[in-house]
Amino acid sequence: MTEKRVAIIGGGVAGMQMAIHLKERGANPVIIEREPTLGGKVAGWYVLFPTFTPAEQVVAPLKQRIAELGIEVMLDTTVTAIAPTCVTLQHGQLLRCDAVALCSGSTLFDARIKEEYGYGIYDNVYTSADLEQMMREGEVRMANGERPERIAILHCVGSRDEKVCQRHCSKVCCVTGVKQAIELKRMMPQAEVFNFYMDIRMFGPGYEEMYREAQVAHNVHFVRGRISEASPLSEGRLQIKAEDTLTGRPLRMSVDMLVLLIGMRGNDDNLPLATSAGITLAENGFFHPRNHFLDNVESERKGIFMAGTCSSPKSIGETLCEATTAAERIINYLNRSNKA
């Protein structure tokens, strides 16, 4: 194959994995990344479910391989429009290519929108992403520097919620919530951890086992019910209210820390990108494949492919699989267009 150029939009784990596979198969990928570094969301995570593998052990080898293969990377670069043979960068600069791959990921839900939980208003309300950051820094502390003794973790913040226009399930937050509960108990065995959930969705290998481990080995309390509100008490503590739906009684308690498991939503620029490409978005604001079975990494338009969480919330393992599959499809597409 004469070196065919593939523009990969996004340098998270999907984009990196895809670029490596394309390069190894003789194509010439270029990664266009909006941020100043590669790695995407995973780079901000501490350890990954269900094996507690450091996120760095996923990101670093991918980055290293990108460097070894000499794959072209454009950082701090935004894409404003796409077509199968060309992408438009910021300032109107054009980049010619033979295929385009959307690996642009998703956006974490802004917890401030759920004002009733007080994120950004009260101390000691954190998101799951904030907690990962604290764990990366080595300790989990309240705003006053003390160790929290009682922590509530709330599932489905910005997911399965008509009120914030996010009807979909973000899929990985449940597992993340169980993983974080275990991490908190490992760090602070004396702390009490309560997970408030609507449903617990343990869809993957080892996840249900991890849930059980949280319950039996770490005595994490699971309460089925959505927290309705958090209000401030003295010394940075918070009072939370919910229904314990398994007993049919309202429940309230004070906690030192409230962790909100924020969901994934479609990026704001999905719509302009889709419009420019002449493809449609799913109702939930994510891209959608031509179909969910045999063409699940291809868009409605030939020459535009997708992988990772730009098309729906998914785990890192699933994202990596999709990126590999999409690379294979892209190679086939390029070979076909070569003959034509």
Added chain:
Amino acid sequence: MASNFGFSISKPRVIDIDRNNLRKSNEILREMPELQSCIGCGSCTASCTAGNLTSYNFRKVHTLVRRGEYVGAYEEMNKCMLCGKCRLVCPRGINTRKVAMLIKRKLGDF
């Protein structure tokens, strides 16, 4: 009854985890950590003979006990006839009969 206007004061129904003394609940969970793995499926209650004939709800009673709501738990557990059908159906493999016995042992004085 001139002083009775037809109103009475309702006891608050809220489970207040701050006020409830979780010592007994923690003791029970320390003795039987598997009880914490209950997923609230209700198989125990569905298969329970006592539960089909009275208001006895094994799932609900042990969940309340775990939240520190002990009043009435002993009396409720006394409705259990220890037939063990609940144990046969529990998908989490909890020794539910032992749970009933344990709650009665720990909470006899509530």
